[in-house]
Amino acid sequence: MTNTQPQVALTSVVSRKSIIISQPLDDDIVMANIERGHYYGIKNTGKRIWELVESPRSVKELCDILCQEYMVDRTICEQDILAFIDELIHEGLIEYKEPETNG
Amino acid sequence: MTTYYYYNAFGLSIKSDQELPELHCPLLTPIPEICISTRQIETTSIDSPVQIILPGITFQANSNTLLLSIENVARFLVSGGKSIIVEPAVSCSDIKLVRLYLLGSALGALLLQRGVLTLHGSSIMTSLGAVIFTGHSGYGKSTLTCFFNNKGYPVFSDDVSAINLISRQPYISSGYPRVLLWKDSAESLGISTSDLEQANARDDKFQVPVSINTSQPSHIYRIYVINPLPHDANFSIDPIIGFQMIQLLTEHTYRIQFLESMGLTNIHFNQVNAVATSIEMFRINRPNNFSRINEHYPLIEEHIFQNRDIL
Numbered sequence: 001m002t003n004t005q006p007q008v009a010l011t012s013v014v015s016r017k018s019i020i021i022s023q024p025l026d027d028d029i030v031m032a033n034i035e036r037g038h039y040y041g042i043k044n045t046g047k048r049i050w051e052l053v054e055s056p057r058s059v060k061e062l063c064d065i066l067c068q069e070y071m072v073d074r075t076i077c078e079q080d081i082l083a084f085i086d087e088l089i090h091e092g093l094i095e096y097k098e099p100e101t102n103g
Numbered sequence: 104m105t106t107y108y109y110y111n112a113f114g115l116s117i118k119s120d121q122e123l124p125e126l127h128c129p130l131l132t133p134i135p136e137i138c139i140s141t142r143q144i145e146t147t148s149i150d151s152p153v154q155i156i157l158p159g160i161t162f163q164a165n166s167n168t169l170l171l172s173i174e175n176v177a178r179f180l181v182s183g184g185k186s187i188i189v190e191p192a193v194s195c196s197d198i199k200l201v202r203l204y205l206l207g208s209a210l211g212a213l214l215l216q217r218g219v220l221t222l223h224g225s226s227i228m229t230s231l232g233a234v235i236f237t238g239h240s241g242y243g244k245s246t247l248t249c250f251f252n253n254k255g256y257p258v259f260s261d262d263v264s265a266i267n268l269i270s271r272q273p274y275i276s277s278g279y280p281r282v283l284l285w286k287d288s289a290e291s292l293g294i295s296t297s298d299l300e301q302a303n304a305r306d307d308k309f310q311v312p313v314s315i316n317t318s319q320p321s322h323i324y325r326i327y328v329i330n331p332l333p334h335d336a337n338f339s340i341d342p343i344i345g346f347q348m349i350q351l352l353t354e355h356t357y358r359i360q361f362l363e364s365m366g367l368t369n370i371h372f373n374q375v376n377a378v379a380t381s382i383e384m385f386r387i388n389r390p391n392n393f394s395r396i397n398e399h400y401p402l403i404e405e406h407i408f409q410n411r412d413i414l
Binding site: 021023025026027028030032034037039040041042043 | 369372379
């Protein structure tokens with residue numbers, strides 16, 4: 001394992017990696033990272049986040065949507081989502097980039 | 104002149120230059136799908152690292168070819184989903200042991216090359232469709248299969264179940280017309296091993312002939328995963344849903360180690376998903392207690408015919 005864990009920020013823009021295959025199964029979403037030969041399953045809010053990152057969005061935008069949809073404290077929501085996004089990046093399931101600055 | 108033998112297993116026609124008495128239905132076909140030949144394996148050009156399955160059992164594989172080496176038994180070169188070359192070790196005098204690996208791991212690799220999803224499990228035919236019992240070695244798949252066969256259910260295969268997807272629906276074809284049982288397992292079912300043929304000189308396992316389903320491939324109705332519990336635990340059966348189905352189908356995929364080096368993960372993921380969306384899966388939590396087998400088996404039989412909605 002590497003020590004250079006990705007540290008996404010609220011402004012980072014995240015999206016699914018195109019190589020990841022995912023599909024719904026019962027109440028879960030199941031997915032495969034073919035390059036690594038690993039399979040994953042996610043449910044509940046994780047599943048909602050996966051739906052939302054089908055197109056690129058900032059982490060802040062994700063928090064906005066989830067705070068509207070679930071009864072959750074904003075600070076806790078941001079912490080949990082940042083940790084979850086870090087995990088998805090670590091497993092090679094999503095990619096992130098810093099927002100483009102003008103000029 | 105070489106004599107050839109013709110067989111049929113897992114829905115495929117086989118031509119072999121050695122006799123394979125474990126297989127059934129000698130079937131003549133002008134163009135067999137699989138050729139098994141016994142000869143020396145020439146130098147191979149498999150440019151991939153040697154991977155160890157168990158001490159003395161190694162393999163190398165690329166997308167088209169797999170070389171399996173069983174120390175002091177044989178080497179097998181499996182190519183293109185079409186051919187297996189068997190090279191018995193000079194030191195090996197037990198031809199049955201060579202066939203055990205030929206009809207197990209080597210044929211398993213060939214099925215993977217053909218894009219067939221192969222589970223480590225035994226399967227039976229019921230009036231509702233095929234039922235597969237999967238689980239790790241020693242969990243009682245074969246004993247359970249023998250119990251059902253004694254009650255009149257035809258068997259598709261023992262230990263390895265080959266699944267073909269037709270319009271994304273899973274179908275199973277018959278394998279070998281015998282079940283391998285350890286001596287104590289056979290005795291627990293009241294089967295005497297004195298008249299049975301020993302599977303090979305190394306293991307205290309016996310070949311129990313079973314009535315096999317030789318009709319067309321059958322739709323798979325359910326998969327039961329055998330989960331052994333401590334001796335004094337309670338027996339129960341639970342449904343498995345969602346991602347757990349994918350995890351268990353992957354865990355019980357036969358020779359899963361071969362998949363990644365053969366570049367077949369993509370196909371495998373789609374296959375297990377197709378299976379998971381069209382069948383029902385349950386876990387049999389079974390105390391590991393031979394003396395209570397006769398209590399538990401009828402409960403499994405009863406469960407098979409119960410609707411999932413009321414379970």
